Amino acid sequence: MEFMILGTSSGMPTKSRNVSGYGLRKSAVKPWVMIDCGEATQHQVMRMPVSLYHLEAIFITHLHGDHCYGLPGLLSTAAMQSRQRPLTIVAPAEVLTFVNAAVVCSQMELGFELVLVDVTTLAPDFTTEHFAVSVHALSHRTASYAYSFTEREALFGKSARKVVIAGDNDEPALLKEAVQGASFLLHEATYTQAIAEKIATNPQHSYAAQVAEFAQASALPALVLSHFSARYLDFPTQRQLSLDDIEAEASVHYQGNLFIARDRDIYTLDEAGALSLTQRQRRFR
Numbered sequence: 412m413e414f415m416i417l418g419t420s421s422g423m424p425t426k427s428r429n430v431s432g433y434g435l436r437k438s439a440v441k442p443w444v445m446i447d448c449g450e451a452t453q454h455q456v457m458r459m460p461v462s463l464y465h466l467e468a469i470f471i472t473h474l475h476g477d478h479c480y481g482l483p484g485l486l487s488t489a490a491m492q493s494r495q496r497p498l499t500i501v502a503p504a505e506v507l508t509f510v511n512a513a514v515v516c517s518q519m520e521l522g523f524e525l526v527l528v529d530v531t532t533l534a535p536d537f538t539t540e541h542f543a544v545s546v547h548a549l550s551h552r553t554a555s556y557a558y559s560f561t562e563r564e565a566l567f568g569k570s571a572r573k574v575v576i577a578g579d580n581d582e583p584a585l586l587k588e589a590v591q592g593a594s595f596l597l598h599e600a601t602y603t604q605a606i607a608e609k610i611a612t613n614p615q616h617s618y619a620a621q622v623a624e625f626a627q628a629s630a631l632p633a634l635v636l637s638h639f640s641a642r643y644l645d646f647p648t649q650r651q652l653s654l655d656d657i658e659a660e661a662s663v664h665y666q667g668n669l670f671i672a673r674d675r676d677i678y679t680l681d682e683a684g685a686l687s688l689t690q691r692q693r694r695f696r
């Protein structure tokens with residue numbers, strides 16, 4: 412399997428990070444699925460080895476703008492590229508209303524069928540071409556979900572690999588059952604503990620140590636952290652916060668395979684279910 416990082420920033424983009432978006436596909440096949448679609452996610456897709464043409468379905472974790480504002484532009488581009496095959500969007504009902512409004516209000520002529528599925532009514536046996544998909548409720552300021560993807564056809568003699576990609580969430584333990592047998596979990600780590608405790612209004616996000624402790628207790632073989640607050644810089648000067656702080660905090664609590672996601676990273680899950688970073692782009696200030 413290939414797991415692609417389309418955006419790692421929380422709330423707003425930074426110069427080096429876009430807002431939330433991820434891609435997943437079975438290795439060596441064209442169809443892929445997207446999880447979350449923050450503004451400008453389509454720009455990130457152009458720089459990855461996948462195309463909108465082969466995008467089969469989009470799964471939105473929750474209605475906050477940094478997870479769904481990219482949908483109208485992406486749909487418009489797909490239409491201009493003469494897409495004909497249906498596209499499925501699984502999302503909270505409000506996001507489906509938003510998508511419909513964008514299509515109507517901008518007179519978007521799609522030319523393909525948009526299959527809109529309310530996440531709360533997703534059939535337990537829902538599948539894409541290559542994955543069986545299930546939904547897990549999380550804890551956030553609004554209804555938020557994790558999606559687990561289990562391959563439909565396991566390799567001969569191997570058990571089916573499963574991965575879990577979570578939306579915004581301040582209670583990682585809610586995923587206890589979902590991550591059983593998973594090869595990796597993608598989870599937000601918006602802050603380090605010190606900053607999380609300083610924020611007066613509770614934005615209901617997780618901090619690095621909290622997710623790492625959960626991953627350790629769940630014996631997860633690999634953990635990918637993302638959705639970092641814009642205050643954590645890629646290129647810190649002295650005394651500024653950086654992604655290294657997130658990594659340092661998480662690595663104290665988690666002894667598995669830890670990854671701090673960067674925009675446009677590509678990870679490969681091998682046949683045995685081991686995750687490795689296979690492509691990281693050079694970043695510019």
Ligand SMILES: [Zn+2]
Pocket residue numbers: 421422431475477478579638
């Ligand atoms: Zn968010």
Ligand SMILES: [Zn+2]
Pocket residue numbers: 473475551579
């Ligand atoms: Zn959110």
